[in-house]
Amino acid sequence: MIVVTGAAGFIGSVVVSALNAAGHEDLLLVDTLGSEGKFKNLRAKAYRDIIDPIAFLEALPEIAEEIDAIVHLGAITDTSAPDADAMLDSNTHYTQLLAQIALENDIRFIYASSASVYGDGALGFSDDDALTPSFKPLNPYAFSKWLFDAMAIRHGWTDKIVGLRFFNVFGPNEYHKARMASVIWHAYRQVQETGKIKLFQSHKAEYADGAQERDFIHVDDLSKVILFFLEHPEANGIFNLGTGKARSFNDLAAAIFQSLGKEPQIEYIPTPENIRNAYQYFTEADLTKLRAAGYDEEFLSLEEGVDRYIQGYLVKDDPYV
Structure with a gap:
C-alpha cells in the first residue's frame, strides 16, 4: 500500500492519477475535503480509502506493516499566512512524526519541501546539504519547510528519505486554491474576462517590468520525478525539483496568449506592499543532484507546459485530471 497525504489537493490528486496510471490502486489517501470542491479532484480514481490527517497519524503505528511508501504532500501552503505556530505544527512537526515512524518501519518516505527555503536567493539555488543551515527563508511557510530540511x-x-524542493508548480486540479493558484490559472481567467494579463511591476532597477524570472514546472513532470524515486529506493537526499531554466513572467504571458491564439495585452501593476519585501525576483533549480541520482528525462518547456494545461484542461467543460 502507498499512502499519499494532501491527496485531494492540487499536486496530490495528480500524483494519485499518475500512480493509478502506473498500476498502483492500493492507495490510502490522507486529507480533508473541506468545502472548496476538492472532492472533484478525486473522482474517477482508484484508492482504498480517504482518512483525516490526525486520524492517520494515530493509526499509523498499527498499520505501518501494511505500508510500502508514504508520499507526504500535505501542508499549509499559503505563503502569506502569518501564523508561524500553525505552520510549525502542520508543516514541520507533523512531517517529523511521519518521517520517524517511516524510518522505524522501513517505509519509503518522500516529502514535499519548497524552493522558498532559499529566501532571496543570495546563496543561490543549490540543494547541497552543506548550504541549507545558512538559508534565510522570508515567511513562516518557507521557515517551516526549511526547518524540517535542516x-x-x-x-x-x-x-x-527523499525531500523535493518544488519550484513554481502549475497545472490542472488547482482550481480550489483561489488566490494561491498558479499565475497561469489567474492569467488565463484574466484573458477570458478582460482580454489582458496583469503582471507585477518591477521595484528593482536591474529588472524591467515583467522580467522577474521563475522556474515554472508542470505538475506532470513533478509526478514523474516522484514515481522515479518510488521506483529507485537507493536514491535518497534532498533534491531541487524545477526545470532548471528560469523564464520571465513576460515569457509566461506570451505563452498563454500564444496558446489561445491571441495578441499579447499586458498591464503592469504595483507589487502589493505586504509581499514586496519578500518577493523573489529570480529562482532557478540547480538540477545537478537530481541528474546524478539518475533522473534523465527532459522537462516540458514553459510553452509546452502552458499549452498542455490550457488546451488539455482549461478550455474543456471538465477541466479535471
Whole structure:
C-alpha cells in the first residue's frame, strides 16, 4: 500500500492519477475535503480509502506493516499566512512524526519541501546539504519547510528519505486554491474576462517590468520525478525539483496568449506592499543532484507546459485530471 497525504489537493490528486496510471490502486489517501470542491479532484480514481490527517497519524503505528511508501504532500501552503505556530505544527512537526515512524518501519518516505527555503536567493539555488543551515527563508511557510530540511540533514535522515524542493508548480486540479493558484490559472481567467494579463511591476532597477524570472514546472513532470524515486529506493537526499531554466513572467504571458491564439495585452501593476519585501525576483533549480541520482528525462518547456494545461484542461467543460 502507498499512502499519499494532501491527496485531494492540487499536486496530490495528480500524483494519485499518475500512480493509478502506473498500476498502483492500493492507495490510502490522507486529507480533508473541506468545502472548496476538492472532492472533484478525486473522482474517477482508484484508492482504498480517504482518512483525516490526525486520524492517520494515530493509526499509523498499527498499520505501518501494511505500508510500502508514504508520499507526504500535505501542508499549509499559503505563503502569506502569518501564523508561524500553525505552520510549525502542520508543516514541520507533523512531517517529523511521519518521517520517524517511516524510518522505524522501513517505509519509503518522500516529502514535499519548497524552493522558498532559499529566501532571496543570495546563496543561490543549490540543494547541497552543506548550504541549507545558512538559508534565510522570508515567511513562516518557507521557515517551516526549511526547518524540517535542516532537521533531516542534522539527524542523517537524508541517507534514507527523499525531500523535493518544488519550484513554481502549475497545472490542472488547482482550481480550489483561489488566490494561491498558479499565475497561469489567474492569467488565463484574466484573458477570458478582460482580454489582458496583469503582471507585477518591477521595484528593482536591474529588472524591467515583467522580467522577474521563475522556474515554472508542470505538475506532470513533478509526478514523474516522484514515481522515479518510488521506483529507485537507493536514491535518497534532498533534491531541487524545477526545470532548471528560469523564464520571465513576460515569457509566461506570451505563452498563454500564444496558446489561445491571441495578441499579447499586458498591464503592469504595483507589487502589493505586504509581499514586496519578500518577493523573489529570480529562482532557478540547480538540477545537478537530481541528474546524478539518475533522473534523465527532459522537462516540458514553459510553452509546452502552458499549452498542455490550457488546451488539455482549461478550455474543456471538465477541466479535471
